[in-house]
Amino acid sequence: MLMRTDPFRELDRLTQQVYGATGTRSRPTAMPMDAYRDGDQFVVAFDLPGVDPDGIELDVERNVLTVKAERHLVGAEEHVEMQVAERPRGVFSRQLFLGDTLDTERIAASYEGGVLTLHIPIAERAKPRRITVSAGSERSEIDA
Secondary structure, eight states, X not given: OEEOOXXXXXXXXXXXXXXXXXXXXXXXXXXXXXXXXXXXXEEEEEEOTTOOGGGOEEEEETTEEEEEEEEOOTTOOTTOOOSOOOSOBEEEEEEEEEOTTBOGGGOEEEEETTEEEEEEEBOGGGSOOEEOOOOTTOOOOEEO
């Protein structure tokens, strides 16, 4: 099971609309995501358009997955006077608490078309299994 951990997300969105969407290392901007179950895995997709794939960091510590990325202002040099800057830039960060039912050792990540996609398999111990019931003094066995 995937648990959402960002209770202040709406407040962050409102702040970004009022003050602009620029994140810093001390106050990263949240990144939008979709998460769904597809058979025996969870799929999580993060919108990160314009981010260099080498600038994406994925860390798992215990059951916490942290995604960090940084998008620089393209073409911004010291002598350039910016006229309009509406595209979000800076540091983006998101943490997800992964339940014990997910296999954090086998997470696969891909980045295509500005979308970072993670495939997180469900742990074998969490998959449904059938238990056979025997009659009388025979023992029951668990089918894997």
